[in-house]
Amino acid sequence: MYKAPRGAADILPGEQPWWRHIERTAADLCQRFAYRRIDTPIFESSALFHRSVGEATDIVEKETYTFDDRSGDSMTLRPEGTAAVCRAYLEHGMHVLPLPVRLYSLRAPMFRYDRPQAGRYRQFHQVNAEAIGDAGAAVDVEVIELAWRLFETLGLRNLSLLINSIGDPACRPAYLDALRAYYQGHLASLCGDCNKRYHTNPLRLLDCKKPTCQPFAQDAPRSADMLCEPCRDHWRQLQDGLRILSIPFAVEHRLVRGLDYYTRTVFEVQPPEEGGQSTLGGGGRYDGLIQQLGGNPTPAVGFACGIERLILNLKRQGIALPPESEAFAVVACMGDAARPVALKLAADLRRAGLRAVLAPSGKSLKAQMRYIGASGATHALILGDDELRQGVVAIKTLATGDQRLVPLADAPAAIAL
Numbered sequence: 132m133y134k135a136p137r138g139a140a141d142i143l144p145g146e147q148p149w150w151r152h153i154e155r156t157a158a159d160l161c162q163r164f165a166y167r168r169i170d171t172p173i174f175e176s177s178a179l180f181h182r183s184v185g186e187a188t189d190i191v192e193k194e195t196y197t198f199d200d201r202s203g204d205s206m207t208l209r210p211e212g213t214a215a216v217c218r219a220y221l222e223h224g225m226h227v228l229p230l231p232v233r234l235y236s237l238r239a240p241m242f243r244y245d246r247p248q249a250g251r252y253r254q255f256h257q258v259n260a261e262a263i264g265d266a267g268a269a270v271d272v273e274v275i276e277l278a279w280r281l282f283e284t285l286g287l288r289n290l291s292l293l294i295n296s297i298g299d300p301a302c303r304p305a306y307l308d309a310l311r312a313y314y315q316g317h318l319a320s321l322c323g324d325c326n327k328r329y330h331t332n333p334l335r336l337l338d339c340k341k342p343t344c345q346p347f348a349q350d351a352p353r354s355a356d357m358l359c360e361p362c363r364d365h366w367r368q369l370q371d372g373l374r375i376l377s378i379p380f381a382v383e384h385r386l387v388r389g390l391d392y393y394t395r396t397v398f399e400v401q402p403p404e405e406g407g408q409s410t411l412g413g414g415g416r417y418d419g420l421i422q423q424l425g426g427n428p429t430p431a432v433g434f435a436c437g438i439e440r441l442i443l444n445l446k447r448q449g450i451a452l453p454p455e456s457e458a459f460a461v462v463a464c465m466g467d468a469a470r471p472v473a474l475k476l477a478a479d480l481r482r483a484g485l486r487a488v489l490a491p492s493g494k495s496l497k498a499q500m501r502y503i504g505a506s507g508a509t510h511a512l513i514l515g516d517d518e519l520r521q522g523v524v525a526i527k528t529l530a531t532g533d534q535r536l537v538p539l540a541d542a543p544a545a546i547a548l
């Protein structure tokens with residue numbers, strides 16, 4: 132028996148209503164914020180992610196699915212969405228459009244070779260939004276507002292929005308020096324990964340999940356205290372903007388996010404339980420990324436949220452799906468003469484825009500009705516010899532048990548009502 136690869140899940144028909152609900156909600160919201168949809172390939176040249184996400188990040192070092200294709204080019208299944216959208220922005224010359232260019236993706240598959248656990252998969256799916264070409268803090272606020280409204284509209288409660296500023300190339304070097312100076316005396320107490328990070332990526336010392344490393348992060352120097360003047364302005368405007376929109380937030384100085392391209396604003400939204408392991412979504416500003424990928428200096432900010440994680444949290448909070456109240460008719464028939472009429476009736480219903488199928492053939496009426504009861508149908512349509520003679524069909528509304536005879540031609544209207 133074959134099984135789906137570890138950490139990759141089938142999204143079965145019974146789960147799809149959750150996905151549909153989230154996708155519709157996200158698409159409506161993105162539309163309202165004037166974001167336009169983009170879909171990029173699920174794989175890109177490996178160099179794109181090395182240059183953008185960063186060589187010394189967990190994602191690139193340990194988590195990518197990388198392979199040589201048949202021409203020997205190194206390809207990587209995308210571990211995140213931003214780099215590919217920036218690549219597309221550059222490739223298609225979107226800088227000539229009115230800036231910022233606002234783009235979003237839905238149900239975008241991402242791939243990370245991670246330890247599978249609840250709500251965490253090796254193939255997972257995201258809603259992404261990116262606003263490219265505006266340096267103002269108002270756009271950071273907009274992206275956070277979009278994320279916050281998505282969770283709010285879906286009905287999630289008691290979420291925490293954590294924000295931080297990790298500075299820019301002007302002020303970060305001094306901060307990293309301060310961080311190294313602080314950690315230097317503690318290296319012997321830190322985990323192996325952190326000892327590496329100390330040299331390659333000291334920011335990541337702050338978000339090590341190991342309990343033995345965390346106390347040191349608590350007392351570490353804070354990036355928001357060491358910002359240059361322009362970064363400090365931006366940081367203040369971000370917080371003012373969130374207050375104006377009444378979006379509650381907390382400053383979390385250990386929040387750095389696991390990707391190298393972030394500058395200034397980083398943020399995460401967390402559900403009530405479990406803390407940092409179960410982030411619902413997050414993002415930040417990446418003012419240097421597009422230039423790093425070969426474009427002109429172009430400020431940008433974005434957000435990503437994992438759909439599996441979202442569904443898990445909707446279920447945990449006991450949030451019910453909105454009812455899908457679409458009519459669903461199943462046609463049952465008795466006798467050889469009724470069969471072609473039933474076939475035509477089901478087709479007519481579908482052409483009228485309704486969902487309709489025939490009950491399985493070759494079964495007794497009782498067995499057909501049993502199938503209808505289990506199928507999720509809203510209406511059973513029954514054709515026997517009597518109905519055939521009169522040119523009618525018996526329509527049973529399953530929710531109430533009411534049954535009436537309706538001329539065949541009127542059946543679509545009778546069900547749609």
Ligand SMILES: [Zn+2]
Nearest residue numbers: 322325339344
């Ligand atoms: Zn550590």
Ligand SMILES: [Zn+2]
Nearest residue numbers: 299302359362
């Ligand atoms: Zn700065």
